[in-house]
Amino acid sequence: MGLLGKLLGEMETSRLVLRRWRDADYEDFLSFAADPAVMLSSGARPARTQEEGETAFRRAMWDSGCYAIVLKETGRPIGKIKFQKDLRRYQVNSLSIGYELAREYWGNGYMPEALRAMIVCAFQRKNVEVLAISHFAGNDRSRRVIEKCGFRYEGTIVQAYRRCDGKVMDDVCYSILREEYEADPQRFGAHT
Template sequence: MRWFLSRRKTMPRAAETYPTLTTERLVLRMFDLNDTVDVYAYAQSPAVGPPAGWAPHKSLEESRQTVRHFICQGDVWAIVEKKTGRVIGSIGLHADTRRTVENARTLGYALGEASWGLGYATEAAEAVLRFAFEELGCPVVSVCHFPKNTKSRRVIRKLGFLPEGTLRLASTLPDGTLADDVCYSMTREEYAARAGAADG
């Protein structure tokens, strides 16, 4: 499947990148160009991109450009399934430009259709939240979904995010239409209380 491993390529990375995170079933690591085929395998599906705000990939080259972008950003992990070694999605922890508080971050993720219903999105997001609050010391992490994205809503609520409200006409969809953002957040104190309750 990884037909270009023998001619491995590298890209200049961001000055700072996130470390590799490991969960029971997943490895979250930075992308490299050898992930292009795996990314295209899930990103070409019309069920994956539009609910997350991007159009399905039409070619391997489009996926390669996306991977290049992830590499340069340095704030997006490849979600790798341990049992297969394949990249099945992505999860990012970006600067929250809607807030003025220092070190606020926002969570975003996409998961291949074949991996839905297995709890992978929740598992990956829990690891990223742990990193955000315990390692980076973020005061708050936010996340949004489009009103019709019920799968993402279930994940967000399961993670313990609290609703903030709806930011109307906040995003432009791939077809050019405007959509609302349903917004949630979690503070460091809320994370600590939830983590403490789980440990207890």
């Protein structure tokens, strides 16, 4: 990654680059954003029409906390990861993270790799005090990503979220505190 990438807040890992979305990414964006198996698990509405796809894509492009997860090998996005408001905390310097990966790339450890870069960014660049994350009860793939990245379980909010398909989901909540991160940054993916 060059100086410009760094100035733009891009992140790099061994296999991935996390960067802002570009116009040319639209087809790759749709490969997960229009897939109900991916989007329902994360609580978002899958894009069903071109209009819905374009609206979701514009939102991702304009959102400064939203990154395309780009596979270095191909230079193309395979998923999305973003910082979002931590809606469960009040007047605390906190953020939450959400993510989706196109189905054909599941099971290669890509999301833990991207999430570790986001954890380091949250504490080192964005100076959060608390970094939160959650998954719907039963989403074991996401649970594993979160556990592997060192988040601590906080509790489960029952009947927390009515999805677009009408199903009401329990939300399993985790966090990392700044003091936990600072006690051992390498455990969370920081390089010395």
